[in-house]
Amino acid sequence: IFFFFNDTATTEIYTEQIVGSVRCVQETGSMKIFDLNQRVQLRDIENAHQGRIHAMVISSDSSKVITGGSDGKIRVRSLPEGDLLYEIEHDPSISTMTLTISQGGKYLFAEKRRSIYVYDLETKSLFQKIYEAHNNDEIKFLKMTSDDKNLISVTLSEIKIWSLPNLELKHTFWNRTINSMISFAITSDNKYLITGSYDGQIGVWSLEQRQLVYSEAKTRHFDSVASLSISNDNKLLVTGSGDGTVILWDFNSEPSEELVEYTFENAHTDDVNSVTISKDNKYLISGSKDRSIKIWDVSSKKLLYTIENAHNDAVQSVTLSPDNTLLSSSSSDKSIKLWNFNKLLERIEASQNHLKNWLNLPSKMLIRN
Numbered sequence: 001i002f003f004f005f006n007d008t009a010t011t012e013i014y015t016e017q018i019v020g021s022v023r024c025v026q027e028t029g030s031m032k033i034f035d036l037n038q039r040v041q042l043r044d045i046e047n048a049h050q051g052r053i054h055a056m057v058i059s060s061d062s063s064k065v066i067t068g069g070s071d072g073k074i075r076v077r078s079l080p081e082g083d084l085l086y087e088i089e090h091d092p093s094i095s096t097m098t099l100t101i102s103q104g105g106k107y108l109f110a111e112k113r114r115s116i117y118v119y120d121l122e123t124k125s126l127f128q129k130i131y132e133a134h135n136n137d138e139i140k141f142l143k144m145t146s147d148d149k150n151l152i153s154v155t156l157s158e159i160k161i162w163s164l165p166n167l168e169l170k171h172t173f174w175n176r177t178i179n180s181m182i183s184f185a186i187t188s189d190n191k192y193l194i195t196g197s198y199d200g201q202i203g204v205w206s207l208e209q210r211q212l213v214y215s216e217a218k219t220r221h222f223d224s225v226a227s228l229s230i231s232n233d234n235k236l237l238v239t240g241s242g243d244g245t246v247i248l249w250d251f252n253s254e255p256s257e258e259l260v261e262y263t264f265e266n267a268h269t270d271d272v273n274s275v276t277i278s279k280d281n282k283y284l285i286s287g288s289k290d291r292s293i294k295i296w297d298v299s300s301k302k303l304l305y306t307i308e309n310a311h312n313d314a315v316q317s318v319t320l321s322p323d324n325t326l327l328s329s330s331s332s333d334k335s336i337k338l339w340n341f342n343k344l345l346e347r348i349e350a351s352q353n354h355l356k357n358w359l360n361l362p363s364k365m366l367i368r369n
Contacts, residue, residue: 031067032336033082039338043082049073055110068099068110076121086124098142100151107165109151111139116153119165130167134158140181145190150207151191156180159205160195161336171210178203178215183225187234187251196225196239200291202249212258218274220247223271231277236298238284240272246286248298262301268292274317279324283345287315287329295344304348311335 012227031048034041049069056067058079065082068074074088074369090110098111107127114134120127133139137155144151150170151162152223157180159173173193181203183196192213193205200221204214223242230237230251237249246267250260268288275286277298284296293307293315311331320341327339 012303024239031065031077031082032198033065033080034336035080038234042080046084047078048075055326057099057101057108058133059101059105060103061105064105066099066108066188074099074108074110074119076147088119088124098139100144102164103146103148107141107274109144111142111153111286113138114155116142116151116162116167117352119166119201127165128167130162133160133162141184143184145184145186145207146188147190150190152184152186154181154184154195156182159195161207161210173210173212175212177201177204178212182207183239185227185228185230187230188232189234191234194228194230194237196228198224200225200241200243202228202239220261220263226271227273227275229276231281233280233281236281237278238275238277240267240275240286240288243273244268244288244290246272246275246284248284249302249330256299264296264301266302267294267296271314274319275314276318276320278320279322285318285320285327286320291315291331293318293329293339295348305344307339 031045032041048067049071049198051070053069055069056065059367062079064076065079066074066076066164068090072090074090076085077083090112099327100109100290101107106120106122108121110117110119114132116130116133116319117126118128119125133153134155137157139153139155141154142151142208149164151164153162154161157174161170162168163170178195178197178201180198181195182198185194192205193207195203197332199224201315202225203212206213221239221241221243225239225241227240228237235252236328237251240248244266246264248262267286270289272286272288275284277284282298284298288293291311291314294303294311295305296302297304311327311333312329313331313333315331317328317330325342327341327344329339
């Protein structure tokens with residue numbers, strides 16, 4: 001382990017963001033900024049908001065961090081200093097739960113229950129508002145496609161695609177068999193949306209065909225799919241569930257066909273809260289309510305290493321740094337840990353070589369045959 005951060009005066013960590021060498025973590029009302037290269041905490045900002053910080057996003061150039069809190073304010077701070085540049089009065093009566101920013105850094109998108117707000121960060125003013133963008137449920141996710149052409153808004157029961165920057169509705173996804181969507185991702189080529197649901201279903205939606213092209217009913221996961229992750233090359237999809245299983249899907253084939261999958265049975269003894277795939281597609285990492293972090297070999301489908309009691313409470317998130325050298329984890333025990341991923345891999349290799357050498361010993365050197 002490289003560094004361990006803990007603050008017993010705060011409650012559990014809700015969100016973390018990593019861009020380049022900067023890592024920001026938000027807790028109840030406070031925000032911490034870390035330099036991953038130097039492995040030091042740069043700033044601890046108490047009372048960053050009056051109340052909980054529910055949403056956070058870092059600009060693509062790592063120059064700004066933007067937070068939304070239960071005080072109804074959106075605050076823009078400089079990075080890595082953390083100085084307050086300005087704030088936007090979003091709505092003092094509504095908690096800002098979701099934020100996303102355009103790749104160019106010009107527009108910020110925020111939700112208020114079922115409505116969508118677009119702010120121009122250059123003029124620091126409201127650019128557009130879509131009142132009642134969704135009719136039934138509150139917005140759970142707001143995410144932009146990587147080409148900055150579309151904004152995706154997701155509720156428990158429907159998905160809407162909006163053209164940018166004017167927020168014209170292009171399409172609404174809805175399917176009676178898929179609802180209660182609680183996890184969501186977009187492939188990097190902007191072709192597909194993937195959703196996970198409370199009832200264990202996986203949905204794959206085509207942005208080009210504008211329809212649900214694949215769904216996996218409650219036959220693989222038997223509990224909520226709270227976490228999912230797509231590899232950088234869009235060839236692999238990994239899902240984690242409340243049933244303790246982790247499933248690796250071969251996303252290289254057409255999603256309209258039967259997706260080849262491998263189930264890591266009893267991967268954890270409790271809910272799998274977070275999953276991620278290494279940038280080279282060699283390793284899968286999972287974090288669980290059982291307090292452990294596990295590293296799996298994607299090729300052999302074998303468990304390589306388990307960090308037992310990685311935290312004193314549930315592991316809420318596991319994230320790999322962009323250069324694949326650091327593994328970060330956060331927990332309900334209010335701690336953040338940075339793990340030397342290269343050292344973990346070296347330890348795995350050394351253990352495997354030791355076992356291989358032992359198996360190759362001459363039979364006369366064995367204690368028992």
